[in-house]
Amino acid sequence: MSEEKNLNFLEEIVAADLEAGKYTSILTRFPPEPNGYLHIGHSKSICLNFGLAAKYGGTTNLRFDDTNPVTEDTEYVESIKEDICWLGFNWAQELYASDYFDTLYEYAVQLINKRLAYVDDSRSDEIAALKGTPTEAGKDSIYRSRSVAENLQLFTDMKAGKFKDGEKVLRAKIDMAANNMLMRDPIIYRIKHAHHHRTGNKWCIYPMYDFAHGQSDSIEQITHSVCTLEFIPHRELYDWFITKLEIFPSHQYEFARLNMTYTVMSKRKLLQLVNDGHVNGWDDPRMPTISGFRRKGYTAESIRTFCEKIGVAKRENFIDLSLLEFCLREDLNKIAKRVMAVLDPVKLIITNYEDGKTESLVSENGPEEHMGTRTLTFSKELWIEREDFMEVPAKKWFRLAPGALVRLKSAFIVKCESFSKDEQGNINEIHCTYIPESRSYNDTSGISVKGTIHWVNAATAVEAEIRLYERLFMVENPAGEEAELRDLINPASLEIIRKAYLEPSVATATTAERYQFIRKGYFCLDKESTQTKLIFNRTVTLKDAWSKEMKK
């Protein structure tokens, strides 16, 4: 087939390795640290790692990189697993770097025996000082020449808990003059008397990332270990450990992480938003976390499509949020059930409609035939959207205005005859006459109107709270600003409408369903919704050509 072409660079590598017979099948891994919730940037990595394996007939392990007990927690483990499943991926094995602590310890002992590691008593700041700078070579620690026997004894004592945190570290003995700072005798084990979420109090020494990640890959026989660009300098060390330990040669490849407009992607900043109360938790719909997007009503399908469209390369990128929203709308347009909801209501009274009379009207649930129809109740008093009426119509306005005709969706054409205002001067009632012959799908009136607006029957309307979300940040690139994060937050990121009117069919909504409130956007039920109080989140607005027209 001709789609052989257009592979991303990682697919090319995998295809070439398979072609050359280097591997008979491939194994990738997704290696999160359980110290925070997954965000949209992780989606790219998840889709990439799982997608790569799936495309070439391999499998993917989920491995938690849990080497730092002070920041990690099972709460994060659970949320990460849930998010990956929700995205639609299945891992071959659920593994933990902590599963390998015994092996890793043995590897460290091997290095000591090969005179390739030593225990250093220096303080943290002393080690940093001797490390030099990128342009200046480092200097050897005075502990660098300890004997194998002494190192072995000290490392055993470290493990046995004979020292306090920070008193000693185990370092690889490589080259203090290396251009690559990571090769200047990196620390591979440090003392932390801390409870680990899986190994409990068994250990008081923990391996550093560089001494755990590559070896974990090797133990699992990962063929292609894919990570982000900032780990490029680590690759030399990654390979060094594999070579010196003479273990299975996994290989590391790096791609550019996802950056997106109007969002922050660092776990530190996301944690800060949560801890400082700028949002209501990790799954706040304004968060770029997978759980936040899920709660807001995004579909897994749309996120997968997005990750497909953004591509994979090694150059820094800054993806426009509108691409994600495009993927979302594309999916929602296909699956969302159309209903009517009035978010900012104003009363519309049909003066020539009989008091107390009601009639049933059939409306389609969506553009696709298979979505079916439902029945709406029509009567003399309706709610319509306040913004669909203009006392003094703008140019090109084709909604309601004094004397203007408009169609009520799936119902009748009405003509505005008059309106009234309250003491504050706000319009509180619009009076119309309707044209009985203009009944939808059976219109014999011969009148055609340019505008169609949505409405809800006042007597049978259901009340609901609606949460309207806007982007969390006011600036395109919050991470690139000097200002504090909190000063960049959009004060209008959440607007709560306490009382909106929905057509009664929505009263039985579930969080699994997706709705389009006609002309207002896509919405879904929030998890905080109850039987007595319906709460809906706006997932995304519809594209709005009129608001653009207005800005001109």
Add this chain to the structure above:
RNA sequence: UGGGUUAUGGUGUAAAGGCAGCACAACAGAUUUUGAUUCUGUUUGUCUAGGUUCGAAUCCUAGUAACCCAACCA
């Protein structure tokens, strides 16, 4: 000032010496009982300067810019 990585429209991403393509965005129009969807069209690009070649985004030389590296984080 050391080392590493990357440069293609506004944003992404293809083109492996042979017509710079695709998507989003923007803009214009058609259709529309959602100012949605759908459809049609338009604008905008090979970091710079030299060189090789019939022909260069691609090869060579020299520059320039951006990002990463000096946590007992990952």
